[in-house]
Amino acid sequence: MKTSWRTASLAASAAAVLALTTACGQDTPPPASSQNVGATAEAGDYGEIGSGTAGAGAGGQASAAPSDAAGELNVSANAELGKVVTDSLGLTLYRFDKDTAEPPASTCDGDCAETWPPVPADDATAGEGIDESLLGEVTRSDGSKQLTVGGWPAYRYAKDVNAGDAKGQGVGGTWYALTPEGKKAQAADRPGLSTRQDPDLGEIVVDGDGRTVYRFMKDEAWPKPVSACTGACLEKWPAVSPVDFEDTDGIRKKGYMTFTRPDGADQQTIDCWPIYTFAGDKTPGDTNGQGVGGTWYAVRPDGKPVGASGK
Structure with a gap:
């Protein structure tokens, strides 16, 4: 586990310059900011339009009527x-x-x-x-x-x-x-990119909000990263913004770099492959993007796609 997950990063412009001059696969990645793309929808006090951000369902059906005793x-x-x-x-x-x-x-x-x-x-x-x-x-x-x-x-x-x-x-x-002491439960601070053990997919990469990170099989990594996800595609598959390597845990360092997209925004890569989250994942732990269209797959710590053949 890294001792400093929130290390201050260099200016974004400097990161972009370094990314353009760093060969894919270089061991030393360029510094970058630690903010990820992808906003969580806001909800009113009563929650009519939102469902929060944390879910870890145990699986069993347990719906209760308002009058049910707590037991x-x-x-x-x-x-x-x-x-x-x-x-x-x-x-x-x-x-x-x-x-x-x-x-x-x-x-x-x-x-x-x-x-x-x-x-x-x-x-x-x-x-x-x-x-x-x-x-x-x-x-x-x-x-x-x-x-x-x-x-x-x-x-x-x-x-x-x-x-x-x-x-x-x-x-x-x-x-x-509620915590057992009556306090507010709070999500633990996590690195900008880390890994978790999924019961079906094995060890996969997640962002700072616990959302699953994906690869697009139509992208390219060599000789330099190229994203084929543009326009409306980015609405469903937000590009992961640069994350300083010091703000990661469990991610392979080789090939960890950023590149500049055609729209001018910088995007993070793992093993030189562009990475994304999925708008269809509503809570941490969701993997609804896995296998979509036969082109989107969760990412392993070394950048390999989970369950995909080829790249």
């Missing part, structure tokens, strides 16, 4: 967020920044409560890893009792369907999964 609360390990509180069905519990914990008060009513069903306090018990003294209740405006964790009113998210889903994380910049 035994447990601590679950989320791949992106660490330890979070889940109910007896494995559904993630959340807190709302517009509520208060001292004293406990819930401000999510009406339409908000349909999207974020309050967790009833009745029958909620502390399972392994849960401090019973941190559990409590608050009386809502309709007179019902809502569970609190560390003083914070607890909710489920209507778009979480499977045990382990955490699609409500970060919605509206106000909704966060």
Whole structure:
């Protein structure tokens, strides 16, 4: 693991010049900035138009009605967020920044409560890893009792369907999964490019937001990188902007360089191959771009495409 993931980079103009004068495959890559292309869609406070940024579904169907009791609360390990509180069905519990914990008060009513069903306090018990003294209740405006964790009113998210889903994380910049201490779960700081072990694809490259990185088989790497993805293609497959090599972990250094695209933007490569993310990947861990059109494939740390023949 690198000791400095956020090392300051040289100016982008200098990186572009170096990229143009560096032969593909050179061991020493040019410095670059550590920002990746690809914006996350914004969502309102209630989450009607967004689904958050973190999901690590465990697979089982676990949809709960708003009136479902929490049952035994447990601590679950989320791949992106660490330890979070889940109910007896494995559904993630959340807190709302517009509520208060001292004293406990819930401000999510009406339409908000349909999207974020309050967790009833009745029958909620502390399972392994849960401090019973941190559990409590608050009386809502309709007179019902809502569970609190560390003083914070607890909710489920209507778009979480499977045990382990955490699609409500970060919605509206106000909704966060609950930690066992009642705090906001936060994604761990990660390098601009790193690797993760996918259960189906093996070790693959991901960007700073945990999104899968892909290669386009119509691109070229030698004698210099050339991207065949232009225009509307870039809307579906955003090019990964330059990432300083010091801001990576597990990536092969040889052939790690940037190049200037026809539109003037700089793009990162691995083993001299241009790399991209996929707009169809909605949460970290998604690999919906794998094999699309028989030309798009996830990338290994050495730049090789996963599951593709040839290049």
